[in-house]
Amino acid sequence: MNRWLGIAIAVLLCVSSALYLRNKALQSDNNRLQGNQTALLEKxxxxxxxxxxxxxxxxxxxxxxxxxxxxxxxxxxxxxxxxxxxxxxxxxxxxxxxxEVKVITQVRDSIVYRYGTIDTVKSFSWHDAWVNILGELKGRDVSLNVVSQxxxxxxxxxxxxxxxxxxxxxxxxxxxxxxxxxxxxxxxxxxxxxx
Structure with missing residues (x-):
């Protein structure tokens, strides 16, 4: 009888510890899900x-x-x-x-040597510590180079x-x-x- 009682107590201890560990895991997951719900609802x-x-x-x-x-x-x-x-x-x-950068600058005439011919274009440039803008106007064409850091x-x-x-x-x-x-x-x- 004592032997069966000892086995029953051992089984109950094993089941109790397994249930305790499972409960801790579920509490941890519940806390994680509550935090996620708060994070998703908060903008x-x-x-x-x-x-x-x-x-x-x-x-x-x-x-x-x-x-x-x-x-x-x-x-x-x-x-x-x-x-x-x-x-x-x-x-x-x-x-x-x-x-978004609002640029106000002046256009100036420049002489460009291309493919053996001299051409005039209007060019402009603007820069600050974060943005550098270079541009050319040739007739109706606009060429821009914008670098933002x-x-x-x-x-x-x-x-x-x-x-x-x-x-x-x-x-x-x-x-x-x-x-x-x-x-x-x-x-x-x-x-x-x-x-």
Whole structure:
């Protein structure tokens, strides 16, 4: 009888520990899904820094590999094109920017030597620290060369939980993005971390 009681207790302990571990896994997945729901319902925040640079803030999505493959096929295709297996991804980020420059400059006459002949064209140029524009007007034709330089800085940080003056733990993971080009405006951003 004691032998059967010992076996029953051992089985109950094994079942209890398995159920406890399963419960912990479900709680962890539930917390992940709640964070994802908050991230999807919250829009990205677009703002200007104190220096006047365009910036954006977005909360992290934490996805499994199967969720990434199902919902973000373009991102998976880009990883494949780069020769990176999706299973090896740690995180992925997408940012879209738009550069708008209003140019006011003067047109001047220039002499150009082409194919053994001398030709006159009207040319113009404009530049600042981020954008360089060169152009030529020949009759009704316009030739433009526009070069825009930009650096996008991405910072990923933890947002702590708060109660009164106390901060602890991790409420969310956020990505802050700043464009150094003042002509550039961030139009879209998304940050995905893989589980």
């Amino acid at each position: 990205a925040t677009y703002y200007k820094t104190e220096a006047g640079k365009s910036a954006a803030s977005v909360q992290r999505l934490e996805l499994s590999y199967s969720e990434l493959k199902g919902k973000y096929k373009e991102m998976c295709q880009t990883a494949d094109e780069l020769g990176i297996k999706v299973k090896r991804l740690k995180a992925a980020s997408t940012t879209a920017t738009e550069t 930009d650096t996008i800085v991405q910072i990923v940080h933890r947002v702590p939980k708060k109660f009164l003056f106390f901060r602890w733990g991790c409420k969310a993971i956020r990505q802050e993005i700043v464009s150094t080009n003042p002509h550039t405006r961030i139009t879209y951003t998304e940050y995905i971390e893989l589980k």
